[in-house]
Amino acid sequence: MEHLHQMAMKCKQAARELALYDTETKNRALLAVAQALEDNMASILSANARDIAYARDNGLREAMIDRLALTEERVRSMAQGARQVAALEDPIGQVIESFSRPNGLHIRKVRVPLGVVGVIYEARPNVTADSAVLCFKAGNAAFLRGGKEAFRSNTELAQIMRRALEEQGLNPDCVCLLDDTSRQTAAAMMGLRGLIDVLIPRGGAGLIRSVVENAKVPVIETGAGNCHVYVDKAADLTMAAEILFNAKCSRPSVCNAAESLLVHQDIASEFLPMAKTRLDECQVEWRGCPRTIAILPGIAPATVEDYAVEYNDYILSCKVVNCIEDAVRHIQRYTTGHSESIVTQDPQAAQLFADQVDAAAVYINASTRFTDGAEFGMGAEIGISTQKMHARGPMGLKELTSWKYIVQGQGQTR
């Protein structure tokens, strides 16, 4: 743990220096990092091949190996990501507000970095590059702890980025990767008060819960998405079927995919067969309430667990509701606060849904799949916050910052 503490101290010192780099310096460094990732393609792929061989020997599931695997294309997309981030506007130094007080004090609220951003993640090595690059542009040093499966890939990626920073005359400790992937070290990292300013877990529900429950430093909770599509009695049913199909089937493994369908009773007998036919194209498995089953005989019954779970798979739970208020109540009970959609042509129903559903993103006549930094025009994201504190929804550069009040006086006392 002594080693962990020393590394965190170095990272904090790097964050102090990085906070003072100007935009041009940061952008030049990001372009150098992009180039270095491409120039070192062979060594990255070779380190990754060793991770994969080791994972196979240890019987890792193929889904996990897919997350772990890098290809030329995936490495190029990391490099491209760094170039895109270089092109984004630098939030640091922006004057958020500026005002004078009656006593003559002039107060500026200025955007500053958070400091050291800790990221705890699992098997995806691209998180190493993506997180480091976003943190860097927002003036934050990244303190990274990846999963043990990707240890060789992550080490190679971190070394390449650190070397690129050093060659630009910058402090390589702006990117620190923990070289110990034990649970104890992760736990110790979550306790580094005064050294880590914010901790962001990126991964499955288990990882996120563990970080939220154990961390003694501030955490931004990301990820879990039990998203609903509610088809109102005033819906355009063809549009509703397309939105549902897209929300459920375009990429079921991600957090903004829909898990549950709510249907107003007035249109259920017309809509459900339409929806079933459309979702059959992807062999979606349905689990329904008794009234759903009465319309779609043969599907399995839905339990309370079905309504609560994030399947991340081609499975859909379904419930017929009496009215929009029932739909809202169901969502209030089961939502993880990520993304919720209503399909309706009735502006009053849309307004009620937008007002009463408490989620990072509420959609009216659109798919839940749009909750994403790029789709929101942020250029890139470090995750999607499902908590209400600090940042909610997709987190881009601005969400990786804090502020400072700079108060100019002429000797004022109180």
Next chain:
Amino acid sequence: MEHLHQMAMKCKQAARELALYDTETKNRALLAVAQALEDNMASILSANARDIAYARDNGLREAMIDRLALTEERVRSMAQGARQVAALEDPIGQVIESFSRPNGLHIRKVRVPLGVVGVIYEARPNVTADSAVLCFKAGNAAFLRGGKEAFRSNTELAQIMRRALEEQGLNPDCVCLLDDTSRQTAAAMMGLRGLIDVLIPRGGAGLIRSVVENAKVPVIETGAGNCHVYVDKAADLTMAAEILFNAKCSRPSVCNAAESLLVHQDIASEFLPMAKTRLDECQVEWRGCPRTIAILPGIAPATVEDYAVEYNDYILSCKVVNCIEDAVRHIQRYTTGHSESIVTQDPQAAQLFADQVDAAAVYINASTRFTDGAEFGMGAEIGISTQKMHARGPMGLKELTSWKYIVQGQGQTR
């Protein structure tokens, strides 16, 4: 704990309703609360007298009893606080950003309440009213847990406010006070994930540490202030002595009071005797580095603990530094990130200090005592955040909110 959970569920339901109250409804309720506090002066003072009698019987320190004690004036000031908050602009419903995407999606980022705000505090009964009122205006239900010393006062205050809400036809559970002040219940409250959106500890360092370390819900850390005044070689020394006197002596028990003086070596022998003479008016006790002692013989030596501690008393630690960079390094080492001040006529020194000192508020030629919601023009504050996440510095109404993205489409899929 069953009872705690039920109360939290009620509070959450109230938060859902409160989020939909319009500004006029909220303001009318706040004025009714103010009136009710004044109308029930006798019962509040009588409950408080019982708390004080009990505290005296149990040998509570006089300083604690002073915090606990209510007077007619203090109750009127609570009522006045509610009226002032009613007059403040309502942050809820404000459109923070609004933009369209190339695919035609129209995205609005709208300010919404946090939901249920938990407040854990100590002996000051005014926190009950002040917190409830601020939370209410920002659309949040307040889930309050006060100290056992103030139990009778808090219960009386909460009942008066709840009755006033009910008489306005509103949900009284917008203000919930825990009727159990045990440590176990406080600990259980810190674990109410999904029910409490944000937890704010208001009190001493011990309380804050305990909440930060044990909470499983998001916390906003407030309070601790180890604030420095750095007197640069280019300072107006008369101004510096006034600022130091104000920062140290105007109210030493609060978090924005100065605890430590840093003096540039070039002006130390001229400034320190001036400062000593001024601070002698309040019998301030000095603890200094060897170079300070050489100039002010007879004062006690300062230890590392002296530089680290928040005295909250008429005591000052002092260090002579070689240069501004040394002053910045000292502050980086010991700051709690609250308020830091430089006195200088040199704009470059001021800029360096403002850039490199990492604190919620950095002052140039002004007292640290201005870090305060009212002084910053926020009208009121629920505390001063010393963390960088969510809110930094004085937290007013806006800092008690989150946002929601409302996305309007016409059938868009991804």
